[in-house]
Amino acid sequence: MSDLELEVKQLIIEVLELEDITPEDIKSDGMLFGEDLGLDSIDALELGLSIHKKYNVKLDAKSEQTRHHFQSVANLVALIESSQEGA
Amino acid sequence: MSEFKLCAVIPTYNHGATVAATVDCLLADGIHCIIIDDASNEITQLQLITVAEQQEVTLKRLNDNQGKGGAVMAGLKVAQTLGFSHALQIDADGQHDAADIPNFIQQAIAHPDALICGQPIYDESVPLGRKIARNITHFWVGVETLTFSPFDAMCGFRVYPVKLTIEVLDSANIGRRMDFDIEVLVRSLWHNIRLIPIKTKVIYPENGTSHFNYLKDNVLIFLMHSKLFFGMVWRLPKILRLTHRSKKQQQTHWSNISERGSLLGIKILLWLYRWLGRHVILLFLYPIIAYFYLSNKKSRAASKLYLQRLDDFDSTVFKQKPNGWLSYQHFLSFARSALDKVSSWMGILNHGQVIFEKSHVLKGLAKQGQGAMIVTAHLGAIEVSRALANDIDEVTMNALMFTEHAGKFNQVLKEVNPHFDDDAIFVNELGPDTAILIKDKIEQGEMLVISGDRTPVNASANIASVDFLGHKADFPHGPFILASLMSCPVYLMFCVKEKKGYRIELELFDEGIKLSRKTRRENLDAVVQRYVHRLEYYCALYPLQWFNFFDIWGNSAPNSDNG
Numbered sequence: 001m002s003d004l005e006l007e008v009k010q011l012i013i014e015v016l017e018l019e020d021i022t023p024e025d026i027k028s029d030g031m032l033f034g035e036d037l038g039l040d041s042i043d044a045l046e047l048g049l050s051i052h053k054k055y056n057v058k059l060d061a062k063s064e065q066t067r068h069h070f071q072s073v074a075n076l077v078a079l080i081e082s083s084q085e086g087a
Numbered sequence: 088m089s090e091f092k093l094c095a096v097i098p099t100y101n102h103g104a105t106v107a108a109t110v111d112c113l114l115a116d117g118i119h120c121i122i123i124d125d126a127s128n129e130i131t132q133l134q135l136i137t138v139a140e141q142q143e144v145t146l147k148r149l150n151d152n153q154g155k156g157g158a159v160m161a162g163l164k165v166a167q168t169l170g171f172s173h174a175l176q177i178d179a180d181g182q183h184d185a186a187d188i189p190n191f192i193q194q195a196i197a198h199p200d201a202l203i204c205g206q207p208i209y210d211e212s213v214p215l216g217r218k219i220a221r222n223i224t225h226f227w228v229g230v231e232t233l234t235f236s237p238f239d240a241m242c243g244f245r246v247y248p249v250k251l252t253i254e255v256l257d258s259a260n261i262g263r264r265m266d267f268d269i270e271v272l273v274r275s276l277w278h279n280i281r282l283i284p285i286k287t288k289v290i291y292p293e294n295g296t297s298h299f300n301y302l303k304d305n306v307l308i309f310l311m312h313s314k315l316f317f318g319m320v321w322r323l324p325k326i327l328r329l330t331h332r333s334k335k336q337q338q339t340h341w342s343n344i345s346e347r348g349s350l351l352g353i354k355i356l357l358w359l360y361r362w363l364g365r366h367v368i369l370l371f372l373y374p375i376i377a378y379f380y381l382s383n384k385k386s387r388a389a390s391k392l393y394l395q396r397l398d399d400f401d402s403t404v405f406k407q408k409p410n411g412w413l414s415y416q417h418f419l420s421f422a423r424s425a426l427d428k429v430s431s432w433m434g435i436l437n438h439g440q441v442i443f444e445k446s447h448v449l450k451g452l453a454k455q456g457q458g459a460m461i462v463t464a465h466l467g468a469i470e471v472s473r474a475l476a477n478d479i480d481e482v483t484m485n486a487l488m489f490t491e492h493a494g495k496f497n498q499v500l501k502e503v504n505p506h507f508d509d510d511a512i513f514v515n516e517l518g519p520d521t522a523i524l525i526k527d528k529i530e531q532g533e534m535l536v537i538s539g540d541r542t543p544v545n546a547s548a549n550i551a552s553v554d555f556l557g558h559k560a561d562f563p564h565g566p567f568i569l570a571s572l573m574s575c576p577v578y579l580m581f582c583v584k585e586k587k588g589y590r591i592e593l594e595l596f597d598e599g600i601k602l603s604r605k606t607r608r609e610n611l612d613a614v615v616q617r618y619v620h621r622l623e624y625y626c627a628l629y630p631l632q633w634f635n636f637f638d639i640w641g642n643s644a645p646n647s648d649n650g
Contacts, residue, residue, distance in 0.1 A: 016604060017604050041549070042568055043604075044518070045517070045518075045519055045522045045568065045569075045572055046572060047519070048518075048519020048520070048522055048523060049519070049522055049523060049526055049572060052519075052526075058523075059518075059519055059523060066520055070519065
């Protein structure tokens with residue numbers, strides 16, 4: 001697990017107050033929304049805001065892309081990395 | 088699109104002498120001719136039978152005189168049966184210049200889904216009476232279709248796309264006499280069929296018979312315009328959308344139609360408003376709203392249900408039991424409010440006509456750099472306050488609108504004030520991107536206005552079923568989810584009409600909505616219920632200003648118009 005992956009997982013747990021869950025429990029390529037972690041659309045909003053705040057990530061208004069970014073920790077990490085390269 | 092196959096439809100009523108010449112011309116161009124004999128006299132009948140002995144001529148006789156429209160309709164049906172994709176309509180009286188036919192065909196091939204319309208260039212032979220009728224018609228067709236490129240809708244020299252036009256014909260009871268040419272054109276536009284104009288010379292032959300009956304046909308044309316005008320008002324949202332779309336298409340497609348000023352119809356109304364004043368427009372409004380009221384069963388039922396439930400909820404609101412008259416007043420109130428929205432953006436309505444006792448609250452927030460969420464409802468006309476708040480320098484108000492609910496009417500507002508949507512945020516759905524955008528604004532001390540009483544069509548999950556006037560109704564979680572994410576104060580604001588001018592009601596709803604992840608749904612339901620109770624309170628104060636003309640207690644999705 002890379003540092004950034006761990007950081008993102010910790011952020012998810014912290015922001016969403018996921019008790020009883022450790023970063024190890026979250027699979028990097030597991031589905032955040034739906035079966036694996038069971039987050040919902042409101043969680044996505046909260047997560048989006050905190051990722052924006054922490055990493056200054058900009059999101060496009062195209063919902064399909066956004067959906068893709070929020071599919072898994074791995075995708076989020078990719079999003080953060082690409083936006084940091086661009087900065 | 089199937090293969091391009093053109094025929095000509097020639098409606099004939101006692102034009103025996105000129106038909107032969109027209110048909111010869113067409114046959115020379117290799118065009119199959121469908122002659123519709125509209126119950127002509129015996130001499131013509133015999134002449135037509137002779138003409139029809141030629142190859143590539145189909146003759147159909149109508150036993151009762153139908154009028155030109157009826158004949159063209161019959162002709163189009165024959166064309167469809169014979170497998171033609173396009174039908175050239177040309178008058179048999181020699182008015183139309185057959186030399187232009189190749190132009191028509193060329194355009195029809197290039198635009199197979201369009202209606203190709205002759206745009207007459209008249210020579211001196213045109214009688215004055217018809218000229219006047221044409222000018223009146225130009226004006227009305229412009230209003231009815233909200234296109235105001237000078238368009239001649241009376242010229243019966245056209246190429247119809249057969250299949251599409253028959254769909255248009257089947258969709259309405261279209262006039263069968265001289266009103267046909269105009270009505271079919273207007274309705275084609277409503278069906279999003281493109282019009283391609285082609286200039287053509289029109290001659291009034293000295294010995295030609297034209298069957299334009301001045302009095303009867305002018306009366307018919309007047310009646311048809313009245314019918315179409317109401318149809319336009321009713322279809323306004325759709326027409327605006329189509330106009331908008333065709334404008335967009337124009338940017339990418341080559342086209343020779345000039346559609347600048349496409350909203351001129353509306354502009355004319357606004358112009359009348361400016362010059363004649365509100366009262367005159369209201370005079371127009373009464374019958375139009377009466378027509379709406381009578382013809383719109385669903386909205387009428389929704390209005391009555393609302394008034395009845397409001398009366399059950401608080402019997403002191405109305406002096407007497409709600410009845411049809413009160414419901415009509417409810418409709419009228421909506422129309423007045425729509426008018427006010429427009430006039431406020433035109434700058435006609437000014438601060439002097441609006442009482443905003445708590446404006447200092449908003450100013451105070453702005454001074455501290457504290458952003459806030461303002462939840463409103465379709466109660467009164469919040470746009471009025473937005474227009475005016477624009478002038479309060481300290482306060483920046485953003486309106487969050489769901490695209491599916493917006494557009495249409497807003498487009499009109501944008502026409503009267505290009506700055507209308509400078510501060511509007513249009514979204515399809517509430518996603519992380521929107522949340523980020525809004526958070527930035529709130530953190531900069533701006534206000535975000537959102538409506539709390541319309542559920543997005545596709546967001547079934549985030550809906551609270553709460554008591555509204557004593558019965559369960561669906562209201563969205565969305566605005567309050569957003570408020571919790573923004574961690575900022577939440578205000579309720581309504582801009583309601585009073586006897587003289589408007590009053591802006593503002594109250595603090597919550598210092599900051601906090602949701603616990605585990606009990607989030609219950610928390611949200613409770614917040615929404617609290618909001619709806621405040622809504623009930625204001626509905627009782629301003630009963631005829633609740634503008635949701637759909638059954639909010641039913642499960643049906645709301646109408647997307649009426650912003």
